Amino acid sequence: MTHKNIWAAGLAMPAMIAVLFLLMGSAKVTANDQSSAATAAIKIDNFTFGPQTVTVPVGATVTWTNGDDIPHTAVSTDGVFKSKVMDTDDKFSYTFMKAGTYSYYCSVHPRMTGKIVVQ
Amino acid sequence: MPGKKQDVIDEKLQALNNDGVDRRGFLKCMAWAGTGLVWTMSGGVPVSRAFAKGADRTAGKGADFTFVQISDSHIGFNKPANPDVTATLQTAIDKINALPHNPDFVIHTGDLSQLSKPSEFDTLDQVLKGVSAKQIYFVPGEHDMLSDNGEQFLQRYGKDTRGSGWYSFDHRGVHFVGLVNVANLKAGGMGSLGREQLEWVEKDLRGHSASTPIVLFAHIPLWTIYPDWGWGTDDSEQVLSRVKRFGSVTVLNGHIHQIMQKIEGKVSFHTAMSTAFPQPAPGTAPSAGPMKVPAEQLQRVLGITDVNYVVSGHSLAIVDSPLEG
Numbered sequence: 001m002t003h004k005n006i007w008a009a010g011l012a013m014p015a016m017i018a019v020l021f022l023l024m025g026s027a028k029v030t031a032n033d034q035s036s037a038a039t040a041a042i043k044i045d046n047f048t049f050g051p052q053t054v055t056v057p058v059g060a061t062v063t064w065t066n067g068d069d070i071p072h073t074a075v076s077t078d079g080v081f082k083s084k085v086m087d088t089d090d091k092f093s094y095t096f097m098k099a100g101t102y103s104y105y106c107s108v109h110p111r112m113t114g115k116i117v118v119q
Numbered sequence: 120m121p122g123k124k125q126d127v128i129d130e131k132l133q134a135l136n137n138d139g140v141d142r143r144g145f146l147k148c149m150a151w152a153g154t155g156l157v158w159t160m161s162g163g164v165p166v167s168r169a170f171a172k173g174a175d176r177t178a179g180k181g182a183d184f185t186f187v188q189i190s191d192s193h194i195g196f197n198k199p200a201n202p203d204v205t206a207t208l209q210t211a212i213d214k215i216n217a218l219p220h221n222p223d224f225v226i227h228t229g230d231l232s233q234l235s236k237p238s239e240f241d242t243l244d245q246v247l248k249g250v251s252a253k254q255i256y257f258v259p260g261e262h263d264m265l266s267d268n269g270e271q272f273l274q275r276y277g278k279d280t281r282g283s284g285w286y287s288f289d290h291r292g293v294h295f296v297g298l299v300n301v302a303n304l305k306a307g308g309m310g311s312l313g314r315e316q317l318e319w320v321e322k323d324l325r326g327h328s329a330s331t332p333i334v335l336f337a338h339i340p341l342w343t344i345y346p347d348w349g350w351g352t353d354d355s356e357q358v359l360s361r362v363k364r365f366g367s368v369t370v371l372n373g374h375i376h377q378i379m380q381k382i383e384g385k386v387s388f389h390t391a392m393s394t395a396f397p398q399p400a401p402g403t404a405p406s407a408g409p410m411k412v413p414a415e416q417l418q419r420v421l422g423i424t425d426v427n428y429v430v431s432g433h434s435l436a437i438v439d440s441p442l443e444g
Contacts, residue, residue, distance in 0.1 A: 046405040046406035046408070047348070047406040047407065047408060048406070068406075068408060069196075069198040069199070069200065069408060069409045070408050070409065071233070071234055071262070071265065077306045085234060085235075085265045085266075087234060088198065103306065104306075105306035105307065107304060108261045108262070108264075108265065108304075109261070109349055110304040110305060110306055110307060110308045110309070110349065111307060111308070111309065111346075111347065111348070111349040113306055113307050
């Protein structure tokens, strides 16, 4: 390699690394941008979470809406999330930043159970 | 209770009841939401007598004392099934006050409020101020646990109680035990008493002779009525085994907003109507929950329960009356 080429090669690496960091930085920004983040909706009707199992990508926000004439809650069995009490038409949202399977239930009517699969 | 023993019991009951209603027919009869149904535990054996509206109410005569059970007032609820639960609670209070005998006390078997809000408890207290009974005993329902795991409820109604609000008291020789089966509910489960409470019950019952009549009261039924809707208590057998030795046990519950009764040996179970709104019979609707009925029928599916205790006969007569009709 000529002297000139070695110099170019030497610069190329750090330049590439710098560009890589730049790209990673902007990818993060994109993920936080509401318009492109994944969302999922769960409706509570007749003492049932519908759908009972929901699969979403990491970073997705799940929103529960209570359609019953009776208040309900959405509480993770592992202490990950805990909604306030949702009366009729109230909502609760949670954003899942880690992959995994999250079982939850209604703490008022514990027979009501559901699952969020984050992958 | 299978086979021979059951047949013998049925025979004896047939003899006791001159009206020709045998035990099974009697239990079917109790599902009738008529003007009033009196059933008595006499020395551990149930005897039934139906009575019509306006008939001479001898239930109070000779009774050593009476008390009233109300349940599920859900103050704060305002949906179609009943837009004014405060008004129907007031009607229930008026009905209690119109009883021929003043009850010694009232027991509220839970779901006092709809959302555990201070304003809801305040309204309830206001209405209850007008009741003729001098004392009101409470146990919480799941709707009373919605803020800070029942902190509000305990502050207002949990004086001298333990844990999540359990306690006992004696009245004219009858031992009353208030239980809480709506705290720390586990996913997929029904009602739950928990070990700490069960251990307390064991200790609490220790001093009492087997001839002491026992009354247990808790929000969710202490027998399994319909698991799919959470109508039962996961560890109820644990408390029932502890009262097995007693000659007369009466269990009063709420939660299901309709009357259901069962007799198992010397234990009689009874659930009360709500003063707020009815719920469907098990499996007859997509879910439990407020059931809308035509406006003119509402007061017939809400009600109070009058309990008469006769010391000499060791008998408790339970009379359910709708708010109207």
